[in-house]
Amino acid sequence: MDQSSSYPRAIVHFDGDSFFASVEQAKDYRLRGKPVVTGGERGSVTSLSKEAKMLGAHRGMPMQEIRRVCPSVIVLAGDYTAYSIYAKRMYAIAKTFTTNVEEYSIDECFADITGLNESRGQTYEEIAEAIKEKLELSLGITFGVGLAPSKTLAKVASKRNKPAGFTALPKERIEEVLKDTEIYDVWGLGGAHSAHLRGLGVVTAFDFIQKPAAWLKEHGFTKPVRDTWLELQGYPSLGLSIGAHAKPQSVMVTRTFTPPSMDREYIFSQLSKNVEAACAKVRRAGLKASALSFYLKTQEFTYHGVQLDLLAAYDAPPEILKAIRKHFNEVYAEGILYRASGVTLRCLRGENAVTPDLFGAYAESQEKVGVFRAQDLVNRRYGRNTIYLGSSMQALVRSEASYRKKVSKGFVSASTDGKKSLDIPYLGTAH
DNA sequence: TCTGGGGTCCTAGGACCC
DNA sequence: TCTGGGGTCCTAGGACCC
Numbered sequence: 001m002d003q004s005s006s007y008p009r010a011i012v013h014f015d016g017d018s019f020f021a022s023v024e025q026a027k028d029y030r031l032r033g034k035p036v037v038t039g040g041e042r043g044s045v046t047s048l049s050k051e052a053k054m055l056g057a058h059r060g061m062p063m064q065e066i067r068r069v070c071p072s073v074i075v076l077a078g079d080y081t082a083y084s085i086y087a088k089r090m091y092a093i094a095k096t097f098t099t100n101v102e103e104y105s106i107d108e109c110f111a112d113i114t115g116l117n118e119s120r121g122q123t124y125e126e127i128a129e130a131i132k133e134k135l136e137l138s139l140g141i142t143f144g145v146g147l148a149p150s151k152t153l154a155k156v157a158s159k160r161n162k163p164a165g166f167t168a169l170p171k172e173r174i175e176e177v178l179k180d181t182e183i184y185d186v187w188g189l190g191g192a193h194s195a196h197l198r199g200l201g202v203v204t205a206f207d208f209i210q211k212p213a214a215w216l217k218e219h220g221f222t223k224p225v226r227d228t229w230l231e232l233q234g235y236p237s238l239g240l241s242i243g244a245h246a247k248p249q250s251v252m253v254t255r256t257f258t259p260p261s262m263d264r265e266y267i268f269s270q271l272s273k274n275v276e277a278a279c280a281k282v283r284r285a286g287l288k289a290s291a292l293s294f295y296l297k298t299q300e301f302t303y304h305g306v307q308l309d310l311l312a313a314y315d316a317p318p319e320i321l322k323a324i325r326k327h328f329n330e331v332y333a334e335g336i337l338y339r340a341s342g343v344t345l346r347c348l349r350g351e352n353a354v355t356p357d358l359f360g361a362y363a364e365s366q367e368k369v370g371v372f373r374a375q376d377l378v379n380r381r382y383g384r385n386t387i388y389l390g391s392s393m394q395a396l397v398r399s400e401a402s403y404r405k406k407v408s409k410g411f412v413s414a415s416t417d418g419k420k421s422l423d424i425p426y427l428g429t430a431h
Numbered sequence: 432t433c434t435g436g437g438g439t440c441c442t443a444g445g446a447c448c449c
Numbered sequence: 450t451c452t453g454g455g456g457t458c459c460t461a462g463g464a465c466c467c
Contacts, residue, residue, distance in 0.1 A: 042435070060432065105438095105467050190465045223441065224465075241439095252437055301434075307460075342436090 003117055003124055006170030007147075009236045010124045012111045013154035014094065014135065015144040016086075017163035019107035020047035023086050024076055026140035034074055037066060041077040050163060083107075086139060093135050097127065102240040110151055110240050125168045132166060151238045152231035155187040156205070171234045178206035178232060188228040193221070209233050247348070248285060253278040254342030257395070260299050266395070267296065267338055271324060273392040274343045275317045282345055288313035289345035294324055299337040306330055313349055316371075317389060320345075 003010070016022060020038040025031045035055050039046035045061045055070035066073055087106045094101045100112035111131065117124050128147040135143050142164035146157025149171060156177065157167040169177055184194045186205050200219060202208050209232050216226055230237045253274040261267060271294060282289055290313040295305025308323050324343070332338075 044432075044435085046435095062432065065432090108467080188465070192464060222464095249439070250437095254436060256435065340435090344437095 001117065001123060003170075006172060007114070007124055007149050008171075008234070009112065009114045009149050010117070011148055011151055011154045011236065011240075012113055012128045012131065013146045013148075013151065013158040014090070014109050014111070014132070015146075015158045016090065016107040017142045017144060018047055018049055018053075019086075019141070020078060020083055021049040021052070022141040023083055024079070025049060026086075027079075027082060031074065035070060035072060036074045036076065037063075038076050038078045039063070040075040046078060086141070089139060090135060093138055094131060096134075097131050100240060100242060102242055103246060110154065112240055128168070129166055136164075149234040150231040150236040151240070152187055152228055153234065156181055156185075156232075159185070174209075174232075174234055175206060178209065179204055181205040183208060186228065186232070188224060188231075193225055196221075205232055247287070247350075249348065250344050250346045251278050251281045251285070251287075251289070251348065252342060252344040253281070254340060256297075256340040258339075260337045260339040262335060262337055264332060264334075267332060267341060268325070268328060269392055269395040270341045271296075271328075271343060272317070272321055272389055273395040274341060275320050275324065276389055276392055278343050278345050279315055279317050279320070282348065283315045285348075287348040287350060288315045289320075289348050290314075291347040292320060292323070292343060292345050294331070294343040295341065296331055296338045297340040297342070299339050301339075304331045304333075305342075307346075309347075313347070321389075321391060 021036045024036055024038060025034075031049075033051065034049070035052035035057070036049040037045045037047065037052050037057060040063065043063050045057065045059050045063070045066060048057050048059065052070070052073055055073065057066050057070055057073060061069075063075060066075070083106055087103075090107075091101055091103050091109055094109055094111050098111055098113055098116060102110040104110055113124060113127055116122075116127055120127060122130075124147055128145055132143055132145045135141075144158040144160075144162055144164070145166045146154040146159070146169060147167070148154040148157050148169040153169050153174070157169040158165075160167045160177075181204060183189060183197050183202055183205060186194070186208075189197065196219075197208060202211070208229060211229075213226075213229075216229060221229075227237045255270065255274060257270055274294075289310070291307065291309050293305055293307040295303050297303050306327050308327060310319060310323060312319075314320055320343075
């Protein structure tokens with residue numbers, strides 16, 4: 001059957017319902033049918049089962065309030081390893097239908113099934129529903145699914161009929177559905193843009209696509225908004241990002257420390273801890289970074305940071321910490337309270353693509369790499385932070401203390417207790 | 432709820448060069 | 450000399466997403 005006028009392209013969006021809470025229920029049958037929330041590790045709700053939603057709980061709610069409002073609720077610390085395993089299964093299942101799958105986030109993916117109707121002798125609707133059924137049977141989780149001619153419309157569609165809904169949005173239905181879609185709910189138009197549009201009298205997504213291109217230009221809207229405007233009309237202008245293109249461009253680790261601090265060494269050690277974590281991530285991805293930025297966030301929520309280029313590409317902390325130490329005073333000021341720090345490793349390249357620099361800095365750092373590989377192994381086996389740098393010690397000691405306090409108050413299940421710990425206090429110092 | 436953590440992409444405007 | 454015009458490259462910051 002020819003569906004090419006309804007779907008010049010056929011894009012499907014899959015969105016796991018209440019993903020984290022659903023994974024918990026899928027893993028442990030005793031949690032099914034019960035009000036479950038995740039986020040116990042940070043004291044506020046990140047995901048809720050539908051039973052918890054029915055009791056009046058909602059996202060971002062503090063745990064103490066949740067317990068008061070619905071005492072029967074089961075609070076869990078997020079198990080991100082499990083969530084990412086489920087995510088990988090989701091991608092793998094979608095890929096049994098087509099290789100054109102974008103791994104968009106931990107609980108969502110897009111598939112471009114254009115042309116599969118001809119090759120399979122089924123309609124696009126039948127194919128989308130077949131994928132949905134396979135996902136739900138294999139994972140034990142329901143999905144919101146949308147089929148449309150563009151990514152943005154597929155997102156609009158998958159949001160409807162929650163949970164476990166399927167919505168087909170061919171070109172003929174665009175007007176009807178967009179009249180029922182608030183401008184705030186459109187993917188790609190955030191607070192700033194939708195408020196601007198509201199101010200210009202645009203209330204629904206349909207109002208938006210009625211405006212001519214010249215109107216967008218006149219009011220200073222830029223490319224991302226124009227792309228969204230095209231996509232909503234059924235003209236796909238956002239490609240799927242697939243495969244090699246999906247390698248990360250940057251890796252970031254940021255952490256708030258409580259209480260805030262003015263202590264120079266303590267704040268540097270926070271940064272050091274972030275650098276260690278970021279390097280571990282980069283190594284896991286088989287990449288190296290040749291640029292970075294780091295910042296401190298004050299108690300007033302202002303940011304102070306710098307960007308740096310490195311002489312070579314690294315995946316281990318020493319050179320990176322050396323660079324940060326050199327520029328630390330450009331960012332840190334005496335007598336100011338800081339609440340968070342962060343580091344971003346940028347200009348990431350595959351390990352084999354690294355060109356050693358002329359001054360031998362790369363070769364020198366290579367000698368130390370073996371140490372960090374061993375550290376990865378130990379930490380995988382015995383738990384995070386079994387081995388860490390001396391420069392990170394202050395940060396870890398304090399966060400450990402506050403963690404134990406939370407455990408003893410019952411805010412967090414003490415799953416990491418009882419892990420073996422090695423008697424190796426630190427690896428050396430990065431000064 | 433006084434505001435977590437990890438990403439991507441786009442653009443204005445400065446630096447630098449004819 | 451006080452006076453241009455034009456192009457490219459890069460960075461900082463904004464906006465958005467989950």
